[in-house]
Amino acid sequence: MSIEIDAEHLRKTFGATVAVHDVSFRIERGEVVGFLGPNGAGKSTTLRMLTGVFPPSAGRATIAGHDVVRDSLAARRSLGYLPERAAPYGEMPVARYLRFIAEMKGIEARALTAAVREVMGAAGIERVAHRLVGNLSKGYRQRVGIAQALLGAPPVLILDEPTSGLDPEQVTEIRALVHGLGSERTVILSTHILSEVESICSRVMIMNRGRVLAVDSPARLEEHLRPYREFAADVVGPRDAVLLALRAVPHVVQVVPDASAGAAASARFTIRCDHGSDVRREIAGAIVGGGFGLLELRPVVMTLEEIFLTLVHDGGGSAPAPAAERADAGN
């Protein structure tokens, strides 16, 4: 696997304001990476440095091996970008707009028509080819924006909030479209909709206050953020007796009964145990062997939402140091 996007110690200052502190990450060919962060985290500034809108104040970045500053045109030729405020020229018909962008991307005159037809097919907009961009629905305008990004078959796609402001049906369609794109390209998907990342992306990059807090798959982030595995069990039986039985299971570190379910027939217990040990069978054995009733036993995974909030809120505390290492290491 080769590195398609490589950012090293990117920093951007505007006057006295530091928009991006020190951002490093690597993205391999074919990956779809979700880029998360609250508003004002520095996501757009980072993307703008990668896409050549403006150069970084310090640090360097390459797109498909081309330095974004020294070899800016080649780097820009290797990427397709969907800006957050993707407002294609409203007074132009779709096909003519795409021809214009194709010419700007240096696609040869002979290949223009075929290139435009191909991306219109990929984005599903052949039907509206001759309508004015300004008269299309927001979802279709977004498709035009994606079609535009695909022109010239760039190996890297950078999509800045592709589903913001769309209705639920359009969101599903655009997500499916983006998902399909990822199979052959490297995609950065900036968003603050976490479910979007969960459904499309193989890795997430979380940014806050101008710093990358973590780059990893959601599962590995969880492992990193939570030093134990967690299971939830619904058990029928006397609380104290169940507690005792559970605590006796090897590798179990902590058992917390659910306080709210006091009077009910069953009680819920949260069981935490060492990493790397799946002790569900032992837990089930202990409960059933003790003569209690086991209604449910399931692993508790951290949702991306929890991971995100933990990272963003503990940003100044323990999380960032190892996370920054992780970001440097890339994978």
Next chain:
Amino acid sequence: MRVIRAIARRELAAYFGSPTAYVLIGVYLVLSGYFFYSDVALFVTFGAQVLSTGLWRFVFVDYRLVTLLVLPLVTMRLFAEERKLGTIELIWTLPVKDYQVILGKFLAAWVFFAVIVLLTMIPFVVFRVFFPFELGPPIAGYTGLMLLGTAFIACGIAASTLTENQVVAAMLTYGVLVFFWFMTWNEGVGDEKIIRVLLLFSLFDHYYNFASGSIQTVDIAYFLVFTLFFLFVSLRSLQSRAWRGVV
């Protein structure tokens, strides 16, 4: 060159796809037609001077005012509108250079102005059918008018790069151009030496020679330098996004 042409073509389509273009062309033609008519009438009534310098001088000096009124309204949208709509951000991520974007837009405004100027030639043609006159002086006048327009367009583009508000861009252009016009009006207060220096910079003092039927290298050079200066200002202004953070 292909990129410059593509941008110019898109801008021209945007001009002619909106009613603003036709209003601006209409205003220019009505005002310049009025000036042409009233100058000819004035010349016939009080004339008896040499047609080649007398009449055309009046006409081209009047066309200058119409150009000053109309061109800032033509150039104001070129960058301001794209920044307001956010379309410019995408342009910066395409494999094109900043100067190509400026030249494309410059070319579009220039062609737009050339179309207007071509249309103003109609009364000249009609007049010449009835009253043959020497072609030299009006050719000099039109050369001057095109150079003047070129300079105005460059100034207007520079103003348009500075703001996302089209009205601000137009007002700024008016301010700069009118300043370059009025700067020699203070003969009464200024030292003679200062006035002589100011005359070198005065926009319209360089235009009067053309209007009077004479093409001089120094005047051509002045307009070209004026144009290049403001195109350079535009380039630097666009590049300032690197440290201003305003795209």
